[in-house]
Amino acid sequence: MPATIRDVARVSGVHVSTVSRTFSAPHLVNPSTRARVLEFAEQLGYRPNRAARALITGRTHNIGLIVADIANPFFPPLIKAAESHARGRDYHVFVADTNEDPGVEEELVLALAKQVDGVLLCSPRMSNAQIEKLSRDVPLVVVNRPVPGLPAVIMDVAQGARLAVEHLTMLGHRHIALLGGPRGSWNNREIRRSATLAARAAGNELTVLGPNPPTEESGAAQADSVLRTGATAVLAYNDLMAVGLIDGLNRLGITVPDQISVVGIDDTALSRRTRPTLTTVATPTAAAGRAAVDMLLQHGDDRRTTALVTLQTELIIRDSSGPCPK
Amino acid sequence: MPATIRDVARVSGVHVSTVSRTFSAPHLVNPSTRARVLEFAEQLGYRPNRAARALITGRTHNIGLIVADIANPFFPPLIKAAESHARGRDYHVFVADTNEDPGVEEELVLALAKQVDGVLLCSPRMSNAQIEKLSRDVPLVVVNRPVPGLPAVIMDVAQGARLAVEHLTMLGHRHIALLGGPRGSWNNREIRRSATLAARAAGNELTVLGPNPPTEESGAAQADSVLRTGATAVLAYNDLMAVGLIDGLNRLGITVPDQISVVGIDDTALSRRTRPTLTTVATPTAAAGRAAVDMLLQHGDDRRTTALVTLQTELIIRDSSGPCPK
DNA sequence: AGTTCGACTGCAAACGTTTGTAGCTTTGTG
DNA sequence: CACAAAGCTACAAACGTTTGCAGTCGAACT
CATH class of the missing domain: 3.40.50.2300 (Response regulator)
Structure with missing residues (x-):
């Protein structure tokens, strides 16, 4: 029912490959053809099917974000920042909640692996060895914990x-x-x-x-x-x-x-x-979310870059601390 | 690099279609063949590529969850409940944040449309007409607002x-x-x-x-x-x-x-x-999240079912309300 | 013995894209 | 004027699956 690249091609009288290039390699197509294709595409409400694209390019433009507990107020700002940052780079974000269970963590990474270009693993409870193993299936960035050989962002x-x-x-x-x-x-x-x-x-x-x-x-x-x-x-x-x-x-x-x-x-x-x-x-949880997304998208393919970003922390003095009673 | 259905077929000496059926229609394949295939699949770490599957079946086993503001404490319990409920039914969840912007809402639904089997639209700020229009591209369930002709879950x-x-x-x-x-x-x-x-x-x-x-x-x-x-x-x-x-x-x-x-x-x-x-x-936000997921998955294809679920609310009396000063 | 049936498996087309290669024009150059 | 180069477009294979159809084989029935 939704318009495909073939519909656009037929209507605008060009080959599908031309339509494809109109979107993914504009400089390879004649500006006037391109204009026409764009017009018909717009008219048909055509949107490239990212899943089909992913199948051949190998890049899904999705990332996974795995946290221990969405309802823990520590995470929402991180999720929000990461999602917004990712979307700014044309990435969509799967969010999943492990309920602090290492088994679920592993299963989730594996289940998501084929659908994403990488996973942000926040405060994982797994062993380093397990994480290391999973990183062979899908690029990982770990948040809130350094893992030898893997990119991570931690807060000091x-x-x-x-x-x-x-x-x-x-x-x-x-x-x-x-x-x-x-x-x-x-x-x-x-x-x-x-x-x-x-x-x-x-x-x-x-x-x-x-x-x-x-x-x-x-x-x-x-x-x-x-x-x-x-x-x-x-x-x-x-x-x-x-x-x-x-x-x-x-x-x-x-x-x-x-x-x-x-x-x-x-x-x-x-x-x-x-x-x-x-x-x-x-x-700085929001900054951590953004930094993690950046690291994930940066080293697109050359995994096993062992970058470690450390963000500074700060003591905020309010009312719950006071002089020692005698 | 990751094992495909073809690898499994080759190793276990059967046709790809048999491998496919091993996973998606087990009763059509001889138990002993099936066992062998499963063993090799396990051994190769094979996992069906959901994107490829989606391409042909039309069902992605993903849903979208669009909220106004992840960091607003109203939403995390809803997101958590929806995600967990969906995963229990073998669905993954895209979460996105609109920052209370109706324009972003629309763009997000359209961008997600091809990648999901449906979208949960929470507390949307768009007009009914816009929502109605979007629902022609992708099944929608609206949360926190009734929209004529669309399934919705609201709280009283x-x-x-x-x-x-x-x-x-x-x-x-x-x-x-x-x-x-x-x-x-x-x-x-x-x-x-x-x-x-x-x-x-x-x-x-x-x-x-x-x-x-x-x-x-x-x-x-x-x-x-x-x-x-x-x-x-x-x-x-x-x-x-x-x-x-x-x-x-x-x-x-x-x-x-x-x-x-x-x-x-x-x-x-x-x-x-x-x-x-x-x-x-x-x-009852968590219940709302679960109910919305149920509605979305239930009427899989027959959209435009106009079910409306209303959840009861309750007054919780604590300390911020007291007798009128004179 | 011949037929029918059922259980199982293989074949091949299809899903919506991308992309290397090749072909066609047009333009610029000597 | 011939030729190369550049610019553009078409062709077709490929990505990893599913699925309707057809084929094989043995068992059961007449």
């Missing part, structure tokens, strides 16, 4: 964690709890490593809790474990857990920041809206 | 608005302001209509403000217009505007709900997290 969350610990130290806190995130997360390990280092450098005590699912409920559920550590300040794996924790603490009659300071990570839209507003480490 | 936001007005009336409020949303929004008109009716029935005064962009900033910016109306309670187009408004009021030294009550719509994840927590009308 170690620096952020250090800044957070230093901030808390300056406020007089001597014992900090680290509310850990999910097991497979590279960010989680990185935060832990860096916070440990920073705490040691400041002569502080650091108690690590976790691993935990990176959700609000999980943060709330950890409120009493946090209390039991005796820490006066908490650095949480992400904003979601931080606000959950604050809620949980409130329910136990503890107020933030008067009795305990809480610092989040990600600076999601949330953090400005909660009361108290959340001190947090800002990660 | 009129009922929600009525409940909200009644709730405020019971709290003693006699003058309510309606903080309107974007121009093209059907929901906006519906809310307005229903709130007006309910206010009249209760003998209340209702002042309508707007149209406004449906964002937090826009809500905040309207704080003084709201004050000038002299209303003691506000019903906002959505949660985002409601929390923005509360912020704006706070900045003017007005407290919620003591001096003014504020009610939102959508019950986004936000509304539980702000202080005060937000009284709001809950819209």
